Amino acid sequence: MRDSTNEVLRNIATQGPLSRAQLARDLGLSGPTLTQATKYLLDRGLITELEQSPSTGGRPATLLGLVANAGQLLGIKLAEDHVVGVCVNLHSEILWKFEEPFKSRGEAAVKELTNLLRKQVKRVKGQLLGIGIGVPGVVSPLDSSTADSLMLGWTNLDVGKKLSQELNTPVLLENDVNTLSITESLYGHGRDVSNFITITLGRGIGMGLVINGELYSGSYGAGEFGHVQAVSPGALCECGKMGCLETLASSPAIHASAVTAGYIRPNTSISKLLELARSDKKIAHALFKKPAEALGIALGNVINVFGPELIFISGEGVGAWDLWEPHFQKSLKASVVSTMNKFEIEVDPWDDAKWALGATAIVLQASLSRNSNINSQSVEVKNRLRIASASGFSA
Ligand SMILES: [Zn+2]
Structure with a gap:
């Protein structure tokens, strides 16, 4: 071609x-x-x-x-305890969604994932171009197969290759916040801008950077926003450093500070904690002011460096955005240099399927990429698209 x-x-x-x-x-x-x-x-x-x-x-x-039916794609978002996925056609219309429990930790994780995906692969009628997987962690940009994830308990796990062999289908992995950024850039307001940032709040704090219309992946990963220094020395982070933004502003960190302050018990749910914070301004202030200010300062620093037009804020943590916003806006405004103050902020409701949709887009992009030989999986996706077209499916 x-x-x-x-x-x-x-x-x-x-x-x-x-x-x-x-x-x-x-x-x-x-x-x-x-x-x-x-x-x-x-x-x-x-x-x-x-x-x-x-x-x-x-x-x-x-x-x-x-032609919508020239091929289909599967996309999933992985979490510690479940998987959310979609199957789409080439118009990115969702044909079906699925959600399954999944244990990411332990020896059996890859096998469990294989079985779970095999069920979905069997449902595909026509040519499956490939499977995209959004991982909460770092995915090697060299092979789109090897992942490190503190949240999933994975260290240098070559999961893409294993799944691809078992399922006889191309499998491409990407950081999950990047898959969300791809969704915004293809189907959301990110379509209209060249430079934007996605941040996600929740169990971890992530960032996706789209620069000049392309997802920025660094040389060995990028967007480790949760691990920028927010306090010195601060508490010990999962990553081994001290004082990362996540030690202050992740959902578990906010929950832990509420337990320490005696507002809740260790087994109280996050939703109960939010109820309590909304009913008592003092508690809301005590729990959200510091994290929200730290987030505003950290994001302001990134804005000063990259000059984006748009910031998307998403993740399961945005359910509490009303508690973050007043403190966040104030500190963000104070930390962005006046000449850079030209961005807009869009807070997106939490939607797992949106992340999974982005995971299908990484497979579609592999078939359309200018760079034709990124890795063996991308080449296989391209081949499949040509096979699909030759086998005569029609809309
Ligand atoms: Zn850290």
């Missing part, structure tokens, strides 16, 4: 449906090159001609869109 063909497919998938004129303009392609590329994709059943675009006085143009 020529590069221009892949570029056309990528643009239609991420921004489509598009007219030929728009594609030629966006990609700087000549008429004959574009015709050749679109003919290749049309002949293979990957794209189709759609309805005419609304007439603006000129000649109406035919729009080109992806």
Whole structure:
């Protein structure tokens, strides 16, 4: 497949449906090159001609869109005790959702995950392009297969390769906050901006960075926002350092400070704790002021460095955003330099399926990536897309 063909497919998938004129303009392609590329994709059943675009006085143009059923993708988000997943078509329409209990710790974890996924793979009708997995931890950008996760109890676990062999399907892993960022960049307000940051609050504190429209993965991972220094020396963090942001502002840290202060018992649930904080301003102040201020300062520092247009705040912790917000806004404002104060903040309701949707997008992106040989799994996804198109599925 020529590069221009892949570029056309990528643009239609991420921004489509598009007219030929728009594609030629966006990609700087000549008429004959574009015709050749679109003919290749049309002949293979990957794209189709759609309805005419609304007439603006000129000649109406035919729009080109992806053929929804040319392939399907599975995406999951892993947590310590459960898995949430979706199956989507190439239009990223969710065909079904699933949620299963899962024990991430111990020898049997990979086997359990294999069995759980095998059930879903069997449900797929047509060509499965691959499985994307969002992991709460660091995933090697070199192979998209090896993961380290304090939360899951995984150390350098080559889980992608094992699953791929067992299921005979390409499996690509990505940090879960990055999968959420991908969802925002493809389907949310992140579509309209080049530079944005996603932060997630909850059991851990994560960050996804989209710079110039591309997810930033660093050379060995990135976005370890929960482990920026917030207090010195501070309490010992799970990561082995002292005084990380998570030691103050993660849900377990806030819960622990409420226990220490005698507001609740160790076995009181987070939702009961929030009820109590909402009913007593003093308690709310005592529990949320410090964490919210630390979060505002830490985020302000990142904003000063990267200059994003948009900040998404998500994760299960946003259920308590009303308790964070007043202190957070004040400290954020104080820590951002005035010339950088041009960003907007969007607080997103917690939705596990959104993270899983982003995990499907990493597989779709692998098939559309400019970089055709990122790793063996991406190459296999690309091959499958071509096989799918050749096998004659239609919309
Ligand atoms: Zn830490």
